[in-house]
Amino acid sequence: MQSIFxxxxxxxxxxxxxxxxxxxxxxxxxxxxxxxxxxxxLKFKNPYEHFAGKFSVKESVKKAISPxxxxxEIETSHNLSKPIxxxxxxxxxxxxxxxxxxxxxxxxxxxxxxxxxxS
Numbered sequence: 001m002q003s004i005f006x007x008x009x010x011x012x013x014x015x016x017x018x019x020x021x022x023x024x025x026x027x028x029x030x031x032x033x034x035x036x037x038x039x040x041x042l043k044f045k046n047p048y049e050h051f052a053g054k055f056s057v058k059e060s061v062k063k064a065i066s067p068x069x070x071x072x073e074i075e076t077s078h079n080l081s082k083p084i085x086x087x088x089x090x091x092x093x094x095x096x097x098x099x100x101x102x103x104x105x106x107x108x109x110x111x112x113x114x115x116x117x118x119s
Contacts, residue, residue: 075088
């Protein structure tokens with residue numbers, strides 16, 4: 001089994017999400033995030049830094065893999081406060097992803113390493 005590696009990095013201004021409150025722009029958020037991702041972000045006092053972090057991860061994944069992929073095909077979650085990224089659809093079993101997310105003041109940043117599994 002041979003694998004190919006890719007990396008992606010992205011930085012997002014959290015204020016871009018703050019300027020689009022969820023309760024008046026839910027259709028915007030539903031185009032980018034799954035129901036589980038939205039539920040996760042909205043449980044925080046400041047959900048916008050979490051939305052920005054998840055968006056940053058999705059952008060990093062798009063930069064790291066060669067096939068075109070939609071935002072909703074990239075699913076983020078957390079286990080013991082560590083980010084987990086997985087793909088749905090036809091790419092779900094073709095890639096292994098490792099990620100890191102951080103946010104500070106007005107910025108969210110992420111880094112993704114992707115391993116494509118070749119059979």
